[in-house]
Amino acid sequence: MSTAFAEKCRKVVCIGRNYFDHVLELNNAKPTAPFFFLKPPSSMLLPGKGPILAPTGVNCHYEVELALVFEKTMKDYEYKGKDEKAALSECVDYISGYTVAIDMTGRNVQDEIKKKGLPWTTAKGFDTFLPISHFIPKSAVPDPSDVTLFLTVNNQKPYNQHDSTNLMMFKIPELLSAISSVMTIEAGDIVLTGTPKGVGSVKPGDHIDAGLEVDGKVVEQSKISVDVAEKGGIYVFGK
Amino acid sequence: MSTAFAEKCRKVVCIGRNYFDHVLELNNAKPTAPFFFLKPPSSMLLPGKGPILAPTGVNCHYEVELALVFEKTMKDYEYKGKDEKAALSECVDYISGYTVAIDMTGRNVQDEIKKKGLPWTTAKGFDTFLPISHFIPKSAVPDPSDVTLFLTVNNQKPYNQHDSTNLMMFKIPELLSAISSVMTIEAGDIVLTGTPKGVGSVKPGDHIDAGLEVDGKVVEQSKISVDVAEKGGIYVFGK
Ligand SMILES: [Mg+2]
Ligand SMILES: [Mg+2]
Numbered sequence: 190m191s192t193a194f195a196e197k198c199r200k201v202v203c204i205g206r207n208y209f210d211h212v213l214e215l216n217n218a219k220p221t222a223p224f225f226f227l228k229p230p231s232s233m234l235l236p237g238k239g240p241i242l243a244p245t246g247v248n249c250h251y252e253v254e255l256a257l258v259f260e261k262t263m264k265d266y267e268y269k270g271k272d273e274k275a276a277l278s279e280c281v282d283y284i285s286g287y288t289v290a291i292d293m294t295g296r297n298v299q300d301e302i303k304k305k306g307l308p309w310t311t312a313k314g315f316d317t318f319l320p321i322s323h324f325i326p327k328s329a330v331p332d333p334s335d336v337t338l339f340l341t342v343n344n345q346k347p348y349n350q351h352d353s354t355n356l357m358m359f360k361i362p363e364l365l366s367a368i369s370s371v372m373t374i375e376a377g378d379i380v381l382t383g384t385p386k387g388v389g390s391v392k393p394g395d396h397i398d399a400g401l402e403v404d405g406k407v408v409e410q411s412k413i414s415v416d417v418a419e420k421g422g423i424y425v426f427g428k
Numbered sequence: 429m430s431t432a433f434a435e436k437c438r439k440v441v442c443i444g445r446n447y448f449d450h451v452l453e454l455n456n457a458k459p460t461a462p463f464f465f466l467k468p469p470s471s472m473l474l475p476g477k478g479p480i481l482a483p484t485g486v487n488c489h490y491e492v493e494l495a496l497v498f499e500k501t502m503k504d505y506e507y508k509g510k511d512e513k514a515a516l517s518e519c520v521d522y523i524s525g526y527t528v529a530i531d532m533t534g535r536n537v538q539d540e541i542k543k544k545g546l547p548w549t550t551a552k553g554f555d556t557f558l559p560i561s562h563f564i565p566k567s568a569v570p571d572p573s574d575v576t577l578f579l580t581v582n583n584q585k586p587y588n589q590h591d592s593t594n595l596m597m598f599k600i601p602e603l604l605s606a607i608s609s610v611m612t613i614e615a616g617d618i619v620l621t622g623t624p625k626g627v628g629s630v631k632p633g634d635h636i637d638a639g640l641e642v643d644g645k646v647v648e649q650s651k652i653s654v655d656v657a658e659k660g661g662i663y664v665f666g667k
């Protein structure tokens with residue numbers, strides 16, 4: 190199992206609000222087109238390198254997501270007028286494989302930022318706010334448009350998050366068209382495709398398990414198992 | 429002259445609203461603490477590699493800025509209680525040098541994003557939206573807290589932007605403390621420190637010259653000379 194892909198990454202692009210029930214649970218407006226933000230590569234947390242560090246005063250939410258690891262340059266990708274399966278297969282040609290990612294989010298930080306019309310960067314960009322799994326080869330994911338993401342806090346059953354990627358409102362080709370019409374996706378870049386419903390808070394002392402199921406079986410390389418601890422340091426939310 | 433630093437960069441962190449007269453000219457709220465956003469490395473435009481590409485329907489604004497190029501890891505940097513000069517000198521120890529950067533901004537895209545509380549990423553992240561100069565060694569910039577930035581469109585005199593970095597509301601140590609308390613600044617990362625007043629639009633056919641003056645003399649490595657052209661492609665603002 191490998192995490193070498195993480196070192197080659199210069200840009201992590203994340204899609205927001207791409208699962209309808211997740212839009213509802215946060216009382217957000219349903220987007221009419223895909224939108225996205227960046228997480229810094231410095232926020233990545235490799236498997237076994239935990240814990241997730243919760244900054245003082247920050248309400249830390251988990252969001253499990255399927256992520257694409259690029260190996261070819263994509264620019265101005267056009268999906269319109271194409272057959273859905275053919276377009277997906279074209280997109281898969283640009284990637285080397287997948288990773289499962291947890292898009293950790295300071296929800297109260299984000300709420301304040303949104304009200305003020307400020308950038309999301311702080312809410313999304315704290316160190317350790319992007320736990321990822323090992324590299325998942327394409328062969329382990331026969332159809333990225335129908336695999337099941339799961340996440341559980343402290344081994345809760347039923348899982349906190351447990352949904353198929355077939356619930357995405359905007360499908361992978363449309364997501365990649367939206368991103369690559371603005372910014373070139375380069376080899377090594379990682380694209381997170383949004384989170385299904387069930388997001389919630391974790392606090393120091395909690396433990397998160399997450400991953401991907403294909404045909405009801407957990408993909409070995411996709412497993413994330415990570416603790417949450419206090420960050421300490423000088424950041425205090427609201428100060 | 430060298431641009432090798434650009435290839436090592438994995439994160440470009442940009443400070444917003446750090447010059448009072450610039451806050452006023454855009455009718456923005458004056459920040460009570462530094463805030464920042466990310467530009468993707470894919471937006472960098474190296475010297476001589478122009479033009480800047482204006483996406484269809486986008487009001488493209490220039491913002492000339494002093495940028496710091498890091499060579500050491502900075503995390504949780506504390507400036508409080510320190511003498512201003514001593515703190516600045518500590519910060520300069522973390523960097524290898526400087527570059528002049530133009531933080532190109534889709535102003536109408538940003539206005540819409542701000543209203544909706546969405547991420548600034550698209551407004552700031554288009555390909556070619558980060559023209560940079562060659563690497564500027566520390567020796568050419570005796571005091572980064574008092575050098576003069578300039579930018580002129582189509583050789584306009586007086587310059588469109590022409591102000592000293594001594595007008596920053598939050599000084600370099602406070603900026604770096606704010607960033608590094610959230611996200612580790614890694615070797616190769618670039619930090620833009622905000623733009624002085626005088627920002628405005630450019631359109632295809634325009635030409636921008638920008639750079640840095642020390643004691644009234646333009647620093648050779650700091651010069652940016654770049655045309656603006658149409659981007660084309662599939663992005664259309666408002667569609
Ligand atoms: Mg997310
Ligand atoms: Mg952002």
Ligand SMILES: [Mg+2]
Pocket residue numbers: 442443444491493531622623
């Ligand atoms: Mg700026």
